[in-house]
Amino acid sequence: MFDMKWIRENPTAFDAGLGKRGLAPQAAALIALDETRRQAQGRAQQIQTERNALSKQIGMAKAKGEDASAIIARVSQSKTAQAEAEAEQSEADGHLHKALSALPNLPFEDVPVGNDESDNVEVRTWGAIPHFDFAPKEHFDLGENLGLMDFETASKLAGARFVLLSGALARLERALGNFMLNVQTEEHGYTEVNPPALVNDTTMYGTGQLPKFGDDLFKTEDGYWLIPTAEVPLTNIVAGHILDDTYLPRRYTAMTWCFRSEAGAAGRDTRGMIRQHQFSKVEMVSVTKAEESSAELERMTGCAEEILKRLELPFRTVVLATGDMGFGARKTYDIEVWLPGQNAYREISSCSNCGDFQARRMKARYREKGETDLKFVHTLNGSGLAIGRTLIAVLENYQQADGSIHIPKALQPYMGGLDVIAAVEN
RNA sequence: GGAGAGAUGCCAGAGUGGUCGAUUGGGGCGGUCUCGAAAACCGUUGUGCGCUUGCGUACCCAGGGUUCGAAUCCCUGUCUCUCCGCCA
Numbered sequence: 001m002f003d004m005k006w007i008r009e010n011p012t013a014f015d016a017g018l019g020k021r022g023l024a025p026q027a028a029a030l031i032a033l034d035e036t037r038r039q040a041q042g043r044a045q046q047i048q049t050e051r052n053a054l055s056k057q058i059g060m061a062k063a064k065g066e067d068a069s070a071i072i073a074r075v076s077q078s079k080t081a082q083a084e085a086e087a088e089q090s091e092a093d094g095h096l097h098k099a100l101s102a103l104p105n106l107p108f109e110d111v112p113v114g115n116d117e118s119d120n121v122e123v124r125t126w127g128a129i130p131h132f133d134f135a136p137k138e139h140f141d142l143g144e145n146l147g148l149m150d151f152e153t154a155s156k157l158a159g160a161r162f163v164l165l166s167g168a169l170a171r172l173e174r175a176l177g178n179f180m181l182n183v184q185t186e187e188h189g190y191t192e193v194n195p196p197a198l199v200n201d202t203t204m205y206g207t208g209q210l211p212k213f214g215d216d217l218f219k220t221e222d223g224y225w226l227i228p229t230a231e232v233p234l235t236n237i238v239a240g241h242i243l244d245d246t247y248l249p250r251r252y253t254a255m256t257w258c259f260r261s262e263a264g265a266a267g268r269d270t271r272g273m274i275r276q277h278q279f280s281k282v283e284m285v286s287v288t289k290a291e292e293s294s295a296e297l298e299r300m301t302g303c304a305e306e307i308l309k310r311l312e313l314p315f316r317t318v319v320l321a322t323g324d325m326g327f328g329a330r331k332t333y334d335i336e337v338w339l340p341g342q343n344a345y346r347e348i349s350s351c352s353n354c355g356d357f358q359a360r361r362m363k364a365r366y367r368e369k370g371e372t373d374l375k376f377v378h379t380l381n382g383s384g385l386a387i388g389r390t391l392i393a394v395l396e397n398y399q400q401a402d403g404s405i406h407i408p409k410a411l412q413p414y415m416g417g418l419d420v421i422a423a424v425e426n
Numbered sequence: 427g428g429a430g431a432g433a434u435g436c437c438a439g440a441g442u443g444g445u446c447g448a449u450u451g452g453g454g455c456g457g458u459c460u461c462g463a464a465a466a467c468c469g470u471u472g473u474g475c476g477c478u479u480g481c482g483u484a485c486c487c488a489g490g491g492u493u494c495g496a497a498u499c500c501c502u503g504u505c506u507c508u509c510c511g512c513c514a
Contacts, residue, residue, distance in 0.1 A: 041476060045477090075494045
């Protein structure tokens with residue numbers, strides 16, 4: 001959400017920012033709508049001022065026992081004009097709000113301009129890409145051969161894009177989540193939260209999923225939305241608040257199920273666990289002062305990368321081009337883990353600085369000590385990490401010629417000391 | 427699911443149709459006093475929007491309605507609490 005005052009004063013910069021996202025200029029139309037709104041408001045308020053004054057006179061006249069019917073008649077006449085002005089104001093206001101709600105955030109200056117992911121820029125790589133003296137398999141072959149990853153049963157139970165893990169793989173998922181949460185809470189200063197996984201319209205609006213992206217979400221019959229990421233409930237914790245500056249930065253983490261309809265992804269990644277309707281994820285959310293968000297994004301990206309380093313999984317980090325960024329982001333780093341079975345890097349984390357975009361929608365502000373004016377907080381979110389995809393990465397990178405899987409050292413304590421996952425006997 | 431009570435400023439808590447953006451207490455902030463602190467005393471203390479030294483306007487859970495005038499009356503919804511039922 002944008003500050004209309006800012007657009008009024010910086011129409012060129014606004015349109016230029018939209019242009020980087022491949023969108024047409026909007027400033028002139030928005031400013032015209034805003035002008036209509038303000039004029040109607042001025043008229044409505046002027047009439048209201050008069051009515052308030054006259055109503056006060058009526059009260060005083062009646063208190064003295066005088067006849068007030070003449071004034072009452074006068075006030076009654078102003079009703080129509082005021083109703084008209086108010087209707088015009090609220091109509092313009094509605095149009096303006098609708099238009100502003102649908103606009104994505106503006107990219108920062110240092111974000112590479114480009115149309116899609118091919119324009120993303122690699123900023124660093126970590127770890128050596130492993131070499132196998134056999135043809136490495138994809139995770140679904142490995143998992144199915146182990147007898148611990150069952151897509152058939154999952155599709156019987158639910159449908160496509162679900163999986164049923166069992167035995168050591170089910171435990172591996174749990175181990176990964178515990179490991180990640182421990183690192184983020186004990187070493188990186190995040191506060192663990194266990195939030196609602198169903199939220200209301202207002203909450204989905206606050207982080208920007210609504211009004212535009214309802215199709216990507218699951219909705220219950222009584223109006224709840226299933227969260228597509230814990231970013232939604234975690235960020236909205238501060239919605240509506242005026243925070244003391246000593247309260248910032250605020251860092252939250254949560255492990256939750258994430259639910260996505262994948263409406264726009266038909267036919268993509270249909271095989272395996274890469275793209276599911278339901279997956280678990282450890283999410284990080286930071287709420288910071290305006291001037292601290294850029295540094296916080298670097299910090300948060302580091303917190304996500306640290307998980308891969310501990311698991312000794314090779315990755316690269318890219319900065320997304322303007323055309324590939326999400327709706328609310330001003331700058332985003334994607335972390336891509338190496339998948340030997342696919343012979344490719346695949347996204348495993350996405351860390352974004354949303355600036356004050358979500359804060360304006362949520363009305364989340366703070367006050368600097370000793371100052372009177374209020375500022376909007378900045379919000380950031382990042383995966384630390386997507387657990388399902390991390391499980392895939394472990395399987396593919398730690399696979400052995402016989403189809404068994406070594407368990408990374410960092411995870412062994414979480415697996416009851418187990419160091420290898422082998423095929424189960426049926 | 428049934429019955430009842432409630433929602434007011436940072437917190438507690440008044441206010442049931444007229445100068446109420448709202449009594450009072452606590453907290454916070456500023457000051458007096460003090461070497462300093464505590465105590466005491468004095469002052470101050472919400473947010474949005476519009477025009478702008480300042481003024482206007484809106485907001486007492488949300489949305490409608492009645493009225494010249496609504497925190498106060500009416501309707502709908504949401505949430506909280508109590509009791510009963512059910513239940514992980």
